[in-house]
Amino acid sequence: MNILKKIIAFVAAGSCMNFSYGQELSATDIVRKADEKFTGEKSGFSVMSMTIIRPAWQRTVEFKSWSLEDDYALTLITAPAREKGQSFLKQKNEMWSWNPSINRLIKLPPSMMSQGWMGSDYTNDDILRESSVVNDYMHITEGEEKVDEHSCWRIRLTAKEDAEVLWDHQIWWIDKKDFIVLKAELYDEDGYLVRSEKASDLKTFEGRLLPSVIELIPVENEGHKTVLKIIEMKFNIGLTVNFFSQQNMKNIR
Amino acid sequence: MNNYQLAWRNLWRNRRRTLITAASVFFAVFFALVMRSFQLGAYERMFRNVIESYTGYLQLQGSDYFDEAILDNGFEIDTVFLEKLATDRNVKTIVPRLESFALAAAGTSTQGVIVMGIDPEKENRVTDMRNRLVRYRLTPKAVEALKNEKIPSLSGDLLDIFINESYTGTGRLMIDLDIDEKDTSAILPVIRRHASFRNEYLSAADTSSLLLGSGLSDFLNAGVGDTIVLMGQGYHGSTAAGKYMIKGIVRLPAPDIDNRIVYLPFSTAQALYGAPDMATSAVILLHSNDDHEVIETAGRLQEMISGPLKVHTWKELNALLVNQLEADNKSGMIMIAILYLVIAFGVFGTVLMMMAERRKEFGMLVSIGMKKGKLAGVVSLEMLFVGLLGVVSGIIASLPVVIYGNVHPIRFTGEMGKMYTDYGFEPVMPTMLPDTYYLWQTVVVLIILSVAIAFSIRKIFSINVISAMRS
Numbered sequence: 036m037n038i039l040k041k042i043i044a045f046v047a048a049g050s051c052m053n054f055s056y057g058q059e060l061s062a063t064d065i066v067r068k069a070d071e072k073f074t075g076e077k078s079g080f081s082v083m084s085m086t087i088i089r090p091a092w093q094r095t096v097e098f099k100s101w102s103l104e105d106d107y108a109l110t111l112i113t114a115p116a117r118e119k120g121q122s123f124l125k126q127k128n129e130m131w132s133w134n135p136s137i138n139r140l141i142k143l144p145p146s147m148m149s150q151g152w153m154g155s156d157y158t159n160d161d162i163l164r165e166s167s168v169v170n171d172y173m174h175i176t177e178g179e180e181k182v183d184e185h186s187c188w189r190i191r192l193t194a195k196e197d198a199e200v201l202w203d204h205q206i207w208w209i210d211k212k213d214f215i216v217l218k219a220e221l222y223d224e225d226g227y228l229v230r231s232e233k234a235s236d237l238k239t240f241e242g243r244l245l246p247s248v249i250e251l252i253p254v255e256n257e258g259h260k261t262v263l264k265i266i267e268m269k270f271n272i273g274l275t276v277n278f279f280s281q282q283n284m285k286n287i288r
Numbered sequence: 289m290n291n292y293q294l295a296w297r298n299l300w301r302n303r304r305r306t307l308i309t310a311a312s313v314f315f316a317v318f319f320a321l322v323m324r325s326f327q328l329g330a331y332e333r334m335f336r337n338v339i340e341s342y343t344g345y346l347q348l349q350g351s352d353y354f355d356e357a358i359l360d361n362g363f364e365i366d367t368v369f370l371e372k373l374a375t376d377r378n379v380k381t382i383v384p385r386l387e388s389f390a391l392a393a394a395g396t397s398t399q400g401v402i403v404m405g406i407d408p409e410k411e412n413r414v415t416d417m418r419n420r421l422v423r424y425r426l427t428p429k430a431v432e433a434l435k436n437e438k439i440p441s442l443s444g445d446l447l448d449i450f451i452n453e454s455y456t457g458t459g460r461l462m463i464d465l466d467i468d469e470k471d472t473s474a475i476l477p478v479i480r481r482h483a484s485f486r487n488e489y490l491s492a493a494d495t496s497s498l499l500l501g502s503g504l505s506d507f508l509n510a511g512v513g514d515t516i517v518l519m520g521q522g523y524h525g526s527t528a529a530g531k532y533m534i535k536g537i538v539r540l541p542a543p544d545i546d547n548r549i550v551y552l553p554f555s556t557a558q559a560l561y562g563a564p565d566m567a568t569s570a571v572i573l574l575h576s577n578d579d580h581e582v583i584e585t586a587g588r589l590q591e592m593i594s595g596p597l598k599v600h601t602w603k604e605l606n607a608l609l610v611n612q613l614e615a616d617n618k619s620g621m622i623m624i625a626i627l628y629l630v631i632a633f634g635v636f637g638t639v640l641m642m643m644a645e646r647r648k649e650f651g652m653l654v655s656i657g658m659k660k661g662k663l664a665g666v667v668s669l670e671m672l673f674v675g676l677l678g679v680v681s682g683i684i685a686s687l688p689v690v691i692y693g694n695v696h697p698i699r700f701t702g703e704m705g706k707m708y709t710d711y712g713f714e715p716v717m718p719t720m721l722p723d724t725y726y727l728w729q730t731v732v733v734l735i736i737l738s739v740a741i742a743f744s745i746r747k748i749f750s751i752n753v754i755s756a757m758r759s
Contacts, residue, residue, distance in 0.1 A: 094524050094526070115526075117526065117527075117562055118526060136530060137518075139393075153525065
């Protein structure tokens with residue numbers, strides 16, 4: 036899942052702490068450092084809550100999530116009560132949904148890909164998208180800026196012409212010390228800011244420094260926001276591909 | 289002898305000429321009336337279908353719901369307030385509904401549907417839902433069985449035409465199969481035996497059953513007793529998913545709706561969408577559905593509302609249909625205008641001919657002392673009589689056609705019928721019973737006549753006796 040992907044990216048960044056500063060880094064190197072090493076993490080488990088904020092209302096969904104590399108993820112909704120027990124399975128570029136109240140396993144059709152996941156601002160497409168911020172974009176360091184007292188590199192990622200990506204360009208603020216993406220702005224092909232993402236409240240999970248709150252703001256919709264909070268996180272828990280099965284979607288607790 | 293008598297006798301002096309002129313008016317009136325009647329009848333039917341089976345004449349909605357028909361723009365039901373609105377003198381009752389979208393799946397078929405949460409008993413008063421339950425169905429098996437009964441008055445060809453058709457009552461069935469009233473009592477039991485359809489209406493206590501439109505039931509290949517899974521987005525982005533049993537199948541006259549509608553009991557729909565106490569709209573049932581009254585009532589109710597609610601009339605609720613039919617109506621009017629133009633020239637031609645034929649006669653009459661004024665009066669009366677003869681006979685002749693067409697509307701079957709259904713129209717063309725449009729046709733014919741009369745009067749006054757006598 037995208038969210039998870041990012042989290043794991045942050046995890047990876049955590050292991051960059053002992054990175055040597057002896058040499059000047061190129062923008063691509065920085066992005067790679069922030070992104071690359073999550074593939075090194077085999078598997079992960081997390082408990083999160085997601086608060087969807089709208090001008091007139093807000094609601095919170097809680098879920099557990101298991102993941103293996105970038106290809107597999109299993110998510111189980113634990114709250115609110117009426118949605119408890121629903122699970123989602125990502126297998127490579129397919130996504131399945133299991134709903135206990137209708138006893139049905141559904142493969143999400145392409146038409147549902149642009150819909151928000153659980154009503155949030157994260158689309159199913161965000162979760163499945165298989166683009167690489169390293170290979171599909173060109174990177175330029177645009178300077179150094181502070182984000183919440185952290186000094187960051189401001190890096191512009193411009194999509195390569197032949198890359199199949201959603202965004203025209205992105206601007207990332209990557210923490211200089213911990214290689215954590217603290218802020219990102221995503222622009223569409225007309226150059227309009229479509230979405231901004233922000234990470235904050237750095238906490239240590241199993242010895243790794245990670246942002247525990249991630250906000251996603253769709254710029255076009257005034258007053259809309261999705262806030263993701265990480266409650267618990269574990270790494271390398273020894274999952275295999277077999278764990279990510281349709282059978283397990285129905286049984287997992 | 290007065291002018292009337294003179295005119296009347298003059299008419300029958302040359303019977304053929306009179307009849308030809310009257311016939312031209314007769315055909316004008318007859319065709320215009322029948323054409324208009326079909327057109328207006330089709331419009332009326334379409335509106336009635338969609339209003340009486342779906343939107344209702346007046347609706348109360350959340351103020352944002354009209355622009356964006358999503359559940360989040362619904363309103364919380366305030367019973368006290370609704371009761372207050374219902375005290376208006378033209379309001380019978382107010383029936384809340386919860387309407388949203390979902391994917392419906394049965395077996396391997398899936399279809400996007402309109403999910404409508406209804407109060408089964410109250411809704412019955414708005415859309416007469418109980419009587420829309422399918423009672424008879426000419427399944428291939430039923431048709432086969434009926435054919436084997438070898439009843440002489442039951443035509444096998446008609447059975448083949450209406451195969452797979454659903455009926456909500458025997459009336460329509462008898463008409464479709466062209467069964468005489470005297471044979472009805474003999475044939476009905478046979479049809480009941482073979483083509484009856486078991487069906488049940490919803491009750492408010494049902495938490496796991498639904499009604500399905502007959503078109504949707506065909507599409508999903510799901511019948512009574514089968515399970516339907518509904519999936520969609522609920523209130524405030526929650527997940528809406530539920531499993532229901534089909535309790536009954538309803539046949540709605542508008543194919544557009546029949547093909548995509550699912551009815552759930554109100555509270556079940558609220559539970560499905562996670563929207564307790566919410567409604568997306570409330571149909572306001574009126575004593576008088578007259579256009580003028582509907583608009584006035586809407587105004588009065590809107591004044592009573594203080595919250596973010598809005599009252600919409602059926603014209604606003606069906607704006608697309610209104611526009612479509614208005615455009616169609618314009619083209620129909622052009623057709624009629626052309627028809628009248630042709631007719632006007634016809635009438636004018638016969639008048640011209642008559643004037644030429646009677647030139648000598650007029651010259652003689654004037655020369656022996658008849659006043660031109662009196663002559664003009666007599667000729668005008670003659671033409672008025674001929675015109676009225678044409679108009680009245682046209683109206684009389686059109687009445688049986690119009691009335692028959694209203695009771696037995698033209699029904700398109702096969703390819704043609706399918707084309708209509710695909711466009712979202714019922715493949716039926718009824719006529720409209722005589723109404724103000726009858727008056728208008730008459731008025732138009734009289735206008736044409738008066739032009740002809742004016743022309744002949746001018747001709748008479750400018751008559752030159754000598755040259756007229758010599759002609």
